[in-house]
Structure formats: structure tokens, C-alpha cells
Amino acid sequence: MSPAQESIKDADFILPPDVDAKSFVAAMDEMRKVVGSENLEIITAAKMMPDSDGHYFNLPREHDLFYCLEKDTFLASAVIVPGSVEDVSAIVKLANKYLVPLWPISRGRNLGYGGAAPRLRGSVVLDMGGRMNKVLNIDDEHATALLEPGVSYFSLYGYLQNNGHKHLWIDSPDLGGGSVVGNALDRGAGYTPYGEHFSMHCGMEVVLPNGEIIRTGMGSLPENNTWQLFQYGYGPYPDGIFSQSNFGIVTKLGIWLMPDPGNAPTIRNTLIDAAVYAQKAEYSLSKEVLTETEVDEIAKKIGVGRWNIYGALYGPEPMRKLQWEVIRSTLMTVPGASFQFAADVEKEPKAKVLHMREETLKGIPNTYELGWLDWTCKNGSLLGFSPISPVTGADASRQYEMVKRRFHEFGFDYIGTFVVGWRELHHIVCLTFDKTDPDSRRRAHRCIELLIDDAAKLGYGEYRTHTAFMDQIASVYNWNNNSTLRFNETLKDALDPNGILAPGKSGIWPKRLRNRGFEIQRSSPTSDGASSKP
Structure with a gap:
């Protein structure tokens, strides 16, 4: 063993389970030969990107920018950027050789759901979108x-x-x-x-x-x-x-792609629109959860209702006119309902949410909704909670009351939208919090934990989640003694016997790492409720 090899210490790296520093360095050396030195970076605590440097278009690859647990809970050991499918295949084979777990990402921009951070600390982030972007x-x-x-x-x-x-x-x-x-x-x-x-x-x-x-x-x-x-x-x-x-x-x-599009409406609450324009402090000096009266005042100020349906009609004009008459005659039976067309609303000096949604409904991508992040504080953070239900008013009301009750208990304003799918209703809830405040992080994390169980008791399940809640959600999809999870584990063990690909993703752990304490357990019941002063 050379003097250089003898100087390698485990403490110098963020190591995955069952891998020592010398094996890790050897693996990185071989992977570097595949992708080139400029496309492999080993992460240390000193190299973690400062949060102030992070932005939607420049998110960290080694940790979650919007962490709700500690910043280094979901932390990568290295970031590798392959340039071809052959690169990926070679890296996977080397990962098996050295038992180094890989966490593949596309662009790492799934805000509110964990970003690019790996579920298992010490995994190597495989940045599939960095060079494979054609x-x-x-x-x-x-x-x-x-x-x-x-x-x-x-x-x-x-x-x-x-x-x-x-x-x-x-x-x-x-x-x-x-x-x-x-x-x-x-x-x-x-x-x-x-x-x-x-x-x-x-x-x-x-x-x-x-x-x-x-x-x-x-x-x-x-x-x-x-x-x-x-x-x-x-x-x-x-x-x-x-x-x-x-x-x-x-x-x-x-x-x-869409040669002939149609229509998919969304139903947004007042605050999800208000948050696009400005921070909460611009509407109210109160630090507490907004009252119903205060939300009414905000709705009046920005010219929207308490609930707002955004949709579009497509096709020949005669067809659109017929469709609109059916929709208008139905919705106008709701007391207090009104409607607007984007063309009838002034776009200057500042575009309205109606104009923003019009772009989305035309298939034009944008970033207007980043305004959500600043609702609680400048450079705020976001946790997503996304349960599914039937498309009924009763289910929508039940979910809204369920979420609002928990949010208010923990000191958060309800911000959410309902998206009508083929035959299901997506409830997209945005919990905005201050990650620089440990108490705010704790309340945000515990609030979502309790909501997952609240929803499960009512028969609602989340269709995607933040990295911190993957184990919990897998545990509530537990029909017939967790038969689905056991089936997934059987597949995992057959396809990935060394357990190197995204351990813990969606609550699926390989046999080598299963039941070794890497699963995240629910918080202690003693941590229920808001802080003494939310």
C-alpha cells in the first residue's frame, strides 16, 4: 500500500454503508475514467453548496435546498455526469463492483419533493440531465x-x-x-x-x-x-x-405531443394566487395564520374569488361557443360566481394569474409559480403534499378541511389547488416554511407526517412525496399485510441483488440494507402540535 493510500481516512468522505474510504476512492477513480475528471465531483461537508447560492435554475446536486430535516440528512458522496447510455451502463457495473449506491436524477428540480438529494446518505448522485440533454x-x-x-x-x-x-x-x-x-x-x-x-x-x-x-x-x-x-x-x-x-x-x-388539444381545469384557492404576486407581509402585518376575513380582503385586493377555476376551450369557434354555453350556464348557478376571459383583463402594468394560466393552458412553460416560495419569508422553502381523491365536491371539501385544520394547528396558511385529471382529483398542497428556523422545519415536517396518516384514514393516498416521507407513505399503502411493498422488495432483490440503485426510493429497500435503521420512522407522538409560539 502506498503512502498516499495509507493517508486516506473514512472521515474525509461522506461514505455510503458498507464502503470504506479506500474502496470509495478506488470506485471514483474508475468512474472518473469513464466520464472524465471534469464530470465527477467528490462531495465533502466543506464543498456543500451554500443555500444562498441555490436557485431554481442552479439547485444543489448534493443536498435538498428545501431541507425539512437537518441539511446533511440526505447528502451525496459524489456527483457524476454521464454523457451517454454507455457511460451509464459502465458506471452501474462499477457501482456493483464496489457496492456504491447510485441516485439517478434528471434535472433535480422537483421542488417540494426533495430536489436532487439522495434518499440514502452517501449515495452517488448520477446527474442524467447534465450532458444527456438532447x-x-x-x-x-x-x-x-x-x-x-x-x-x-x-x-x-x-x-x-x-x-x-x-x-x-x-x-x-x-x-x-x-x-x-x-x-x-x-x-x-x-x-x-x-x-x-x-x-x-x-x-x-x-x-x-x-x-x-x-x-x-x-x-x-x-x-x-x-x-x-x-x-x-x-x-x-x-x-x-x-x-x-x-x-x-x-x-x-x-x-x-399534442396535435389537437382539449381542456383540463384547475381549482385554486385565493392564497395560491396571492403568493404568485407578493409575500404574505405585503397583504398583512400579522404573523399568525390568516383569518377568513383577511383572506376575503386579499381576494378582493387581487380581484379573484375564494376559489377560482382556470380552464380553456379548444377547437373550431362554433364548437367552443357551444361548450362555453354549457359550462357558463352550469357554473353561474353558484351564488356569487363570475367569469373573465384573459383578453378582457389588462395585462399591464403587471400580468395577472389569469394571463399566466392562459400561457400554461397553451402549452407554454413558465416559472411564475416560484412566487409561492416567498410567501412565508424571502427565499423560503416548500414541502409538497399531494393526495388523490374522486372528482366530487364532497371529497374536495373533506380534503380541504383536513389539510386546513392541520396547517392551522401548526401555524401555516393553507395554499393549494385541485387539478382535475381523467377520473381523479389531484390535491396539490404547498406548505411554505423557513428552513433557517429549526422550529419552522420541525413543524413543517410533523404537519406532513400527521397529514399522511389523516389522509390514509379517510382512504386518500399521496401520488408522490418528499424524500423524507417515502417510508411512511409506503407503510400506509398496506393492504393485505403490505403485499405491494413485499412484491416490490421481491422485484428489487431479483433485479438488484447488490442493492446499488437508488436504495430507499419510494420506500423500497434492497435486502442488503433492509431493516438496518435506514428507514425513517415517524416522529415521537410527543412532538405533535405547534410550537409554544408558532
Whole structure:
């Protein structure tokens, strides 16, 4: 052993379980040969990006910018940026050799759900979007695209606009800087009829946990011409096991674009609109949860209602007129209801939320909703809570009261929106908090913990979650003695016997790490309730 090797100490690194410093350094040396020195960075506590340097377009890759536990709870040991599917395959094989866990990300911009931070401390973040960011193909005739993980909604929209495809639309979520591939794999949603993003994917290229590369659907037939046209191919349909999972790394994804869009309405509360414009302090000097009267005053000030439906009609004008008459005659039966068209509202000196939503409904990505982050304080933080229910007024009211009660208990204003899907209702709740205040972090974390159990008791489950709550949500999807989790663990152990791919993702732990204390248990019941002075 050389003197240089003898000087390597475990304390010098943020090591994953079962890996010592010498093995870690050896693994990094071999992976560096695959991607080049400029595309591999080893993280130490001193190298963690200061929070003040973080922004939506410059998020840290090694920890969650909006941490609700301690800053270093979900901390990476290194960040690697592969440039090709061959790079990814080689890195996965080396990870197996050295038992180094990998945490793949696309662009790491899933705000409110953990960012790029790995679930298991010491994992190596595999930044799939850093260099693998190309639009590989646009099929104009069939309205499809083939994308790498680094293609954002902004970049796809720009590509279509600048390359003669303006007649093809995309479906963007609230913020347009995230990955089209990553959002689909996380089963995110948008606001047009193509808003259920995973349903609109068609064909994957995947690196399995052993480094083997497969293509799903028609892609497994060499020289086929329907990879992005027909989702299923022949035999079992595996695509679903690669969404919200740790069973493979998706390196290419087909997406259906919109040649002829339709309509998907959203129902937003007053404060989610108010937060787009300004901080809470601009509306009220109170530090407490806003009263119903104060919310009424804010609604009047910004010219909206307590609940606001945003939607769009598409198609030939005669058809739109017929649709509008049916919608108008129905909604105008609600006492106090009124309506506005974006064209009738002045856009200057400042655009209204109505104009912002109009862009989203046209498939134009934007970042207006970043205003949410500053509601509590400048440079504030966000936790997302996203339960699903049937599309009924009774379910919407029950969820609203459930969330509002917990938020008020812990000293937070309710900010939320309901998104109507195909046959389900997405309740997107935004808990804004001050991460620089330990008490604010504690209250935010405990509030979501209790809401997960509140929702489960009423039969509501979250469709995605922050890294800190993955184990808890997996535990409430527990029909038949947790048969689904046991099935996922069986798949994990078969596909990834060394447990190197995204350990803990969606509450799925490999056998090597299972029941060793890496799962996050619920907080002690003694921590219920708000602080002595919220």
C-alpha cells in the first residue's frame, strides 16, 4: 500500500454503508475514467453548496435546498455526469463492483419533493440531465418526440418553436424548467388533456441494475418504426415498474405531443394566487395564520374569488361557443360566481394569474409559480403534499378541511389547488416554511407526517412525496399485510441483488440494507402540535 493510500481516512468522505474510504476512492477513480475528471465531483461537508447560492435554475446536486430535516440528512458522496447510455451502463457495473449506491436524477428540480438529494446518505448522485440533454427525434406526422433526461419543458418548447414544429404542443407543469422525462417518470401532471404525463409516454430505453440495456415496447424489435407510436409491444408490459422506482435508469423516453388539444381545469384557492404576486407581509402585518376575513380582503385586493377555476376551450369557434354555453350556464348557478376571459383583463402594468394560466393552458412553460416560495419569508422553502381523491365536491371539501385544520394547528396558511385529471382529483398542497428556523422545519415536517396518516384514514393516498416521507407513505399503502411493498422488495432483490440503485426510493429497500435503521420512522407522538409560539 502506498503512502498516499495509507493517508486516506473514512472521515474525509461522506461514505455510503458498507464502503470504506479506500474502496470509495478506488470506485471514483474508475468512474472518473469513464466520464472524465471534469464530470465527477467528490462531495465533502466543506464543498456543500451554500443555500444562498441555490436557485431554481442552479439547485444543489448534493443536498435538498428545501431541507425539512437537518441539511446533511440526505447528502451525496459524489456527483457524476454521464454523457451517454454507455457511460451509464459502465458506471452501474462499477457501482456493483464496489457496492456504491447510485441516485439517478434528471434535472433535480422537483421542488417540494426533495430536489436532487439522495434518499440514502452517501449515495452517488448520477446527474442524467447534465450532458444527456438532447431532443433526439421529432416525428411531425405522428406528433411524437424521443428525448434524453436533460430536456426541460423550456428546451422542448424552444426546439419545437425554432425548428418548424409550432403546430405541436407540449404539456407543462407549473414550472417549466424541470425534465420532461423525469416528470413523466415521477407521474407528474399538467393542465391540458395530455396532462397525465406518464400515460403519454411511449417507449423507454433503460439501464438495468446490472448494467444491461433494454428497450421497452416496440423498441425491442430491431429497426422497427413504431417505438413512439405503440406503447405495448409484445408480452408483459414492464414500463410501469420504472416509474417512481429503483428498478432501472431511463436514458431515453418517447413522449406523445399534442396535435389537437382539449381542456383540463384547475381549482385554486385565493392564497395560491396571492403568493404568485407578493409575500404574505405585503397583504398583512400579522404573523399568525390568516383569518377568513383577511383572506376575503386579499381576494378582493387581487380581484379573484375564494376559489377560482382556470380552464380553456379548444377547437373550431362554433364548437367552443357551444361548450362555453354549457359550462357558463352550469357554473353561474353558484351564488356569487363570475367569469373573465384573459383578453378582457389588462395585462399591464403587471400580468395577472389569469394571463399566466392562459400561457400554461397553451402549452407554454413558465416559472411564475416560484412566487409561492416567498410567501412565508424571502427565499423560503416548500414541502409538497399531494393526495388523490374522486372528482366530487364532497371529497374536495373533506380534503380541504383536513389539510386546513392541520396547517392551522401548526401555524401555516393553507395554499393549494385541485387539478382535475381523467377520473381523479389531484390535491396539490404547498406548505411554505423557513428552513433557517429549526422550529419552522420541525413543524413543517410533523404537519406532513400527521397529514399522511389523516389522509390514509379517510382512504386518500399521496401520488408522490418528499424524500423524507417515502417510508411512511409506503407503510400506509398496506393492504393485505403490505403485499405491494413485499412484491416490490421481491422485484428489487431479483433485479438488484447488490442493492446499488437508488436504495430507499419510494420506500423500497434492497435486502442488503433492509431493516438496518435506514428507514425513517415517524416522529415521537410527543412532538405533535405547534410550537409554544408558532
